[in-house]
Amino acid sequence: MIYCPNCGTANRDGSSFCNQCGQRLGGGSKATCPFCGAENPIENIFCDACGAKLAPLVTPGVEEKEKPSLKGLSLPTKPAGDEEEVRDSEAAVPQEPSAPEGEEEIPDWLARLRASLGDSSEPVGEPPETEEFAAEVPGEGAELPEEELPDWLQELGVPPVGEVGEEQLAPAAEEFAAESLDEGAELPEEELPDWLQELGVPPVGEAGEEQPAPAAEEFAAEVPGEGAELPQEEFLAEAPLGEPLAEAPAEPEAEEVAPPAATPALAEQPEAETPAEGIPALSEGERPAPEAEPLAAWLQEEGPVILELSEEEMAEEGEGAPPAVMGPEVPAWLETLASGAAVLPEELGPVLATPGKPTPEEVGLERAAIPSWLEVLRPGRKREEGEEAPAEEPVETEGVLEGVRGALRLVPDIDPGPDQFVRAVSAAATVTPAHAETLTQVLARSTASSVRPRTVPVPRRERGLPWLAFLLLLAAVLIPLLAPGLVPGGATVPSALSAKAFATQVQNLPPGAKVLISFDYDPSVSTELDWPVREVVKDLQAKGATLLVMSTTPTGPGLAARMGLADTATLLGYLPGQEMGLQRLATSFSGAFLADYKGARVDEAALGVQSLEDVALIITAASSQDAVRWWVEQVGSRVNTPICAIVSGAIEPSVRPYYSSRQLAGLVSGWVGGLAYRQAVSPDAPLEAQSKAAIEAQSLGHLAIVVLIVLGNLAYWGKRLFGGRS
Amino acid sequence: MKVKFGRSLAIAITIGTGLLVLANFFVRNEFLRRVQQTLLDWALILAAVALLLGAVNVVATHLRKIRGRRPGWVYSLFLLAALGTVVLLGFLDPRGVASPAVSWVFLYVHVPLQATIFALTAFFIASAAYRAFRVRSVDSFIMLVAGIIVLLGQVPLGQAIWDRIAAAKDWILAYPSTGGARGIILGVALGTILTGLRVLLGIDRPHVK
Numbered sequence: 001m002i003y004c005p006n007c008g009t010a011n012r013d014g015s016s017f018c019n020q021c022g023q024r025l026g027g028g029s030k031a032t033c034p035f036c037g038a039e040n041p042i043e044n045i046f047c048d049a050c051g052a053k054l055a056p057l058v059t060p061g062v063e064e065k066e067k068p069s070l071k072g073l074s075l076p077t078k079p080a081g082d083e084e085e086v087r088d089s090e091a092a093v094p095q096e097p098s099a100p101e102g103e104e105e106i107p108d109w110l111a112r113l114r115a116s117l118g119d120s121s122e123p124v125g126e127p128p129e130t131e132e133f134a135a136e137v138p139g140e141g142a143e144l145p146e147e148e149l150p151d152w153l154q155e156l157g158v159p160p161v162g163e164v165g166e167e168q169l170a171p172a173a174e175e176f177a178a179e180s181l182d183e184g185a186e187l188p189e190e191e192l193p194d195w196l197q198e199l200g201v202p203p204v205g206e207a208g209e210e211q212p213a214p215a216a217e218e219f220a221a222e223v224p225g226e227g228a229e230l231p232q233e234e235f236l237a238e239a240p241l242g243e244p245l246a247e248a249p250a251e252p253e254a255e256e257v258a259p260p261a262a263t264p265a266l267a268e269q270p271e272a273e274t275p276a277e278g279i280p281a282l283s284e285g286e287r288p289a290p291e292a293e294p295l296a297a298w299l300q301e302e303g304p305v306i307l308e309l310s311e312e313e314m315a316e317e318g319e320g321a322p323p324a325v326m327g328p329e330v331p332a333w334l335e336t337l338a339s340g341a342a343v344l345p346e347e348l349g350p351v352l353a354t355p356g357k358p359t360p361e362e363v364g365l366e367r368a369a370i371p372s373w374l375e376v377l378r379p380g381r382k383r384e385e386g387e388e389a390p391a392e393e394p395v396e397t398e399g400v401l402e403g404v405r406g407a408l409r410l411v412p413d414i415d416p417g418p419d420q421f422v423r424a425v426s427a428a429a430t431v432t433p434a435h436a437e438t439l440t441q442v443l444a445r446s447t448a449s450s451v452r453p454r455t456v457p458v459p460r461r462e463r464g465l466p467w468l469a470f471l472l473l474l475a476a477v478l479i480p481l482l483a484p485g486l487v488p489g490g491a492t493v494p495s496a497l498s499a500k501a502f503a504t505q506v507q508n509l510p511p512g513a514k515v516l517i518s519f520d521y522d523p524s525v526s527t528e529l530d531w532p533v534r535e536v537v538k539d540l541q542a543k544g545a546t547l548l549v550m551s552t553t554p555t556g557p558g559l560a561a562r563m564g565l566a567d568t569a570t571l572l573g574y575l576p577g578q579e580m581g582l583q584r585l586a587t588s589f590s591g592a593f594l595a596d597y598k599g600a601r602v603d604e605a606a607l608g609v610q611s612l613e614d615v616a617l618i619i620t621a622a623s624s625q626d627a628v629r630w631w632v633e634q635v636g637s638r639v640n641t642p643i644c645a646i647v648s649g650a651i652e653p654s655v656r657p658y659y660s661s662r663q664l665a666g667l668v669s670g671w672v673g674g675l676a677y678r679q680a681v682s683p684d685a686p687l688e689a690q691s692k693a694a695i696e697a698q699s700l701g702h703l704a705i706v707v708l709i710v711l712g713n714l715a716y717w718g719k720r721l722f723g724g725r726s
Numbered sequence: 727m728k729v730k731f732g733r734s735l736a737i738a739i740t741i742g743t744g745l746l747v748l749a750n751f752f753v754r755n756e757f758l759r760r761v762q763q764t765l766l767d768w769a770l771i772l773a774a775v776a777l778l779l780g781a782v783n784v785v786a787t788h789l790r791k792i793r794g795r796r797p798g799w800v801y802s803l804f805l806l807a808a809l810g811t812v813v814l815l816g817f818l819d820p821r822g823v824a825s826p827a828v829s830w831v832f833l834y835v836h837v838p839l840q841a842t843i844f845a846l847t848a849f850f851i852a853s854a855a856y857r858a859f860r861v862r863s864v865d866s867f868i869m870l871v872a873g874i875i876v877l878l879g880q881v882p883l884g885q886a887i888w889d890r891i892a893a894a895k896d897w898i899l900a901y902p903s904t905g906g907a908r909g910i911i912l913g914v915a916l917g918t919i920l921t922g923l924r925v926l927l928g929i930d931r932p933h934v935k
Contacts, residue, residue, distance in 0.1 A: 462856075465853060465856055466849075466853055469849055469852035469853045469856070470849060472852065473848055473849060473852055487882075487883060488883060488886040488887075489882035489883050489884075489885050489886025489887075493882060495892065497896075522840065523836060523837035523840040523841055524840045524841055524843065524844035525841075525844065526837055526840075526841055527841050527845075554777070555832075555836070557823070558823070558829065558832040558833070558836075558837075559837070561824065561829060562829070562833050562837075575770075576770050576773040576774045576777065577766075577769055577770040577773040577774075578773070580766055580769045580770065580773065581770055581773070583766060584763065584766035584767065584769075584770060587750075587759060587762055587763050587766065588759070588763055591763075591767070597823070597824055598821055598822075598824045599820070599821060599822055599824070629911075637751075649880065652899070653899060653903045653904070653907055654907050654910075654911075656899055656900070656903070656904050656907065657904050657907050657908040657911060660900065660904055660908075672880055672881065695881065695882060696882075698880075698881050699881035699882055699883035699884075700883070701848065702877045702878060702880065702881050702883065702884070703878070703881075703883055704852060705851065705852055705855045705877060706874055706877055706878065708852055708853075708855045708856045709855045709856070709859040709870065709873070709874065711856060712855065712856035712857055712858075712859060712860055713859065713860055713861055713870075715856075716860045716861075716862075717861070
């Protein structure tokens with residue numbers, strides 16, 4: 001459901017406009033909390049920030065507080081479309097209100113009203129004379145200018161009150177009652193509200209003529225606010241629009257503002273000896289006078305106007321239809337109830353009508369709940385000054401407000417209705433304990449995990465495996481050192497096209513060409529990459545190239561420094577930012593390095609390099625695929641300078657695609673690749689002893705791993721074929 | 727409202743910055759180049775500061791470990807002592823990291839230790855090879871054969887065993903291996919493009935969370 005931020009009406013999901021007032025609904029609308037000002041989704045019933053109920057508090061009551069209105073006065077009127085009858089019934093309106101007691105000042109709104117009526121000579125603040133006051137109060141004989149009428153009254157087309165004659169009211173009411181309360185007529189079942197049909201409400205005729213009283217009881221129980229039982233002071237204090245009234249003396253206003261009248265249905269309440277639930281049983285003496293029983297303030301605010309009759313006039317009506325006239329804004333079911341045409345359950349009628357009978361609950365009936373839309377419209381009761389906050393309000397436990405109860409109340413001044421409160425609590429009651437219990441269980445568990453990593457026992461036949469691996473690798477290292485040339489094919493270096501391409505790039509460099517070398521590997525693979533890098537650097541130095549050495553890793557400059565390049569190269573140092581740094585370098589060489597590895601200022605003019613286009617060759621020695629990718633993506637896509645890579649054997653498969661796509665001009669992989677490069681540059685040069693030992697050790701190491709693979713498969717298949725006897 | 731405005735501002739700055747840097751890839755414009763260069767300089771400064779923050783975090787973490795006498799706190803003590811020593815050596819010499827003392831520590835402590843740790847992986851690989859390459863299916867058999875060919879084709883010993891093994895190794899690396907690696911690289915590239923677009927369009931906002 002989507003609740004209208006204007007009138008609070010519940011609309012179906014997906015509605016774009018309110019069915020009641022036409023207010024635009026949907027995503028763009030926000031419901032502003034009247035308490036904390038937070039904006040909430042339009043679907044919210046309660047504020048996300050403070051929990052205050054949104055729907056009833058953003059209803060017209062909020063706006064209407066700002067403009068004094070005549071609501072709260074009981075003006076005789078009639079349903080729309082029946083103006084003539086109301087005009088004729090003017091005579092029935094009592095014309096003599098009681099004079100105000102005491103000498104209290106009149107409220108501001110009344111003074112303004114008087115001023116608007118032209119009686120500016122009367123000093124504001126002085127209590128008016130009884131006759132003058134009676135003449136000035138709208139509805140009490142004075143003709144109210146049309147512009148002073150409330151909007152809702154003007155919409156109803158109600159004529160000025162002064163036109164309504166006293167003598168005409170009673171017949172009009174009788175006539176209206178005859179129309180609206182046709183006691184003999186049987187209400188079609190399909191016209192009954194659903195909730196009434198569920199109650200099995202019989203037609204009115206079956207209820208008998210004695211049943212208007214139970215109808216009143218039922219109506220009083222159904223209407224939120226139980227206006228009949230509200231004392232006069234509470235009524236005045238409760239009415240949101242009646243703040244001026246609340247400031248004024250209650251008793252005079254009660255007599256002056258509310259003329260002797262009663263809700264028609266309520267007027268018959270004294271006849272019901274067994275009150276409905278929520279209505280205290282009052283004796284005839286205790287029961288307030290009918291003229292002092294207004295409807296609940298919130299219901300009066302909604303605009304329906306009650307035709308009120310004196311007790312004597314009611315008596316004249318006898319058992320006739322109570323002259324209830326409800327405004328068109330009252331829902332149909334309320335109108336039906338108020339007019340006395342309400343049908344009562346067959347079981348309920350005698351129960352309520354006869355004293356001493358059991359209550360509806362006792363006969364197994366469930367009282368119908370107030371419709372949600374009506375409950376939403378019901379404003380909370382304004383808490384009296386000094387009234388203690390409910391016990392549910394939490395006590396602040398920390399901060400400057402520690403120990404203070406209700407300092408940051410959920411609902412500052414409004415005491416939500418019982419149903420609203422129960423709803424909020426029940427929602428929490430079902431969810432919160434479950435969460436709390438779960439949390440308690442989690443916290444109660446031991447911090448030591450009960451699930452420990454499962455240790456797979458090594459089979460007995462494999463317990464010697466680590467020793468076997470160690471021995472094989474030890475042999476692979478020692479044999480080349482102790483018996484060089486023993487390994488078959490030790491002196492033969494596998495050819496590598498990528499290494500040849502690398503060598504070609506180096507050989508084609510012009511004398512004095514500038515070459516940028518980036519040490520992008522870490523010390524862990526230094527034993528694998530140091531040698532090929534050194535071989536390349538040696539050739540570049542032989543070509544007289546100007547070497548610019550940098551690194552994208554923090555340890556790179558240290559590895560470069562130990563190559564003995566300090567005298568023949570410019571150590572630019574570490575370039576932070578990884579690929580961002582390379583992008584910066586590709587954008588402009590200028591400013592990328594402010595100081596070199598030794599802290600000296602980098603003189604770009606002396607280097608003769610303004611951009612990477614001025615460099616003849618870029619070489620990256622990398623131990624990670626990412627470093628090569630950064631160079632290809634960030635630099636290779638921007639400059640035309642060829643890029644070559646010296647990488648560890650572990651990442652060669654990942655990097656080779658860049659060589660295949662010619663994004664890398666040459667590729668040297670590990671020690672073996674270095675040998676291939678060496679062989680490509682100097683085919684006739686004999687291999688050094690260290691290089692021979694290294695390549696033989698590598699050959700034996702690879703062979704040891706192959707042997708272990710074969711042994712593992714033999715053990716596995718032997719177990720499968722011979723049932724584990726191997 | 728302030729939070730929402732701040733988020734919107736952050737997103738707007740992100741999108742604007744990203745578009746400016748991206749535009750420089752497609753348009754040769756001196757203004758765009760300067761803007762990009764400035765932004766990248768800021769990024770490099772932030773990256774350097776992040777490195778410093780990482781060092782501070784390491785110190786804080788190990789200090790907590792030492793104070794709490796947690797298991798292995800002695801190692802933390804050595805770590806902090808080594809860190810402090812190197813930093814002190816670097817500050818005492820105006821040449822900084824290029825000073826002989828720092829270079830000595832790096833060359834004769836850091837590099838050998840890290841290389842040794844990495845060399846130990848050879849033993850783990852050897853042990854794992856015993857179990858990992860068992861032929862349980864046709865697929866595992868194919869992988870076993872390819873692995874052996876590449877292992878032996880990398881070294882002269884393999885050529886001594888079979889003279890065509892180097893060519894076979896090159897074929898495996900040039901076609902099946904390169905094809906698979908290229909597929910992974912293309913997938914990463916597409917994912918990078920998609921991630922970049924989502925950030926530029928404000929769909930993903932990891933920077934404002």
